[in-house]
Amino acid sequence: MTPVAKAMPLVALLFGLSSHHGKRYCFPAQRKILDLLWNRSALKMSIATLNRWLRVVEDEGYLRRIRRTRRDKKLGMVFQSTVYVVTYQGYMLLHRAGVRCWDRIRELAAEGKKKLLPASREEEKSPPEGELYSFANHRKRHPGVKLPWNGKGISAERKPD
Numbered sequence: 001m002t003p004v005a006k007a008m009p010l011v012a013l014l015f016g017l018s019s020h021h022g023k024r025y026c027f028p029a030q031r032k033i034l035d036l037l038w039n040r041s042a043l044k045m046s047i048a049t050l051n052r053w054l055r056v057v058e059d060e061g062y063l064r065r066i067r068r069t070r071r072d073k074k075l076g077m078v079f080q081s082t083v084y085v086v087t088y089q090g091y092m093l094l095h096r097a098g099v100r101c102w103d104r105i106r107e108l109a110a111e112g113k114k115k116l117l118p119a120s121r122e123e124e125k126s127p128p129e130g131e132l133y134s135f136a137n138h139r140k141r142h143p144g145v146k147l148p149w150n151g152k153g154i155s156a157e158r159k160p161d
Contacts, residue, residue, distance in 0.1 A: 007057045008097060009041045011090045014063065015101060018086065024104070027068075027081040062090035088112070 013036055017026040028036075030047050037043040037050075045053070057063045066083040086094075091105045 003056050003060045004093070006053045007060060007062045007090070007093060009037060009043060010053060010057050011062050011086055011093060012097075012099060013037060013040065014084045015086050015090070015094055015099065018084075019101075019104075025083050025085045027083045029081065060089075061087055062093055063087060 010033075013033065014026055014028075017028055017036075018024055030050055034045065034047065034050060037045070054063070054065065058065055064085040064087055066085070068080040068083060069077050070080060072078045086104075088105070088108045091101050091108065094101050095105060
């Protein structure tokens with residue numbers, strides 16, 4: 001079976017779950033994925049087969065999986081749910097198959113453009129060699145950052161007793 005044939009039911013299912021809840025991600029249990037694949041697509045498979053399919057789909061770039069874990073003092077590392085995120089390629093696959101997901105594709109494209117465009121603010125320059133970095137210069141360069149002191153010493157709010 002080709003990777004696209006494996007990807008289509010999984011990506012469509014995960015897209016449906018994430019859009020149903022108004023998110024761009026979902027975190028169903030593997031048993032839930034198997035039940036939904038059986039009910040909606042008449043695909044019956046084992047958990048091992050599902051994991052192989054998910055690996056192939058992720059390797060092809062249609063899906064991204066994020067494994068969530070936590071640390072426990074007694075048990076060590078404890079695995080929790082896996083977050084599934086449909087990628088741009090996955091949305092394009094769905095779009096070619098006739099699924100209405102054009103709004104999501106536009107959102108992802110706009111986010112990609114924002115990441116690629118250079119920052120509009122000036123690049124921060126280091127002070128020339130030998131010049132001290134003063135608090136006044138810091139306030140000019142970073143107007144939104146509030147320092148816990150006023151530049152001359154500890155401010156009135158933070159004076160030690």
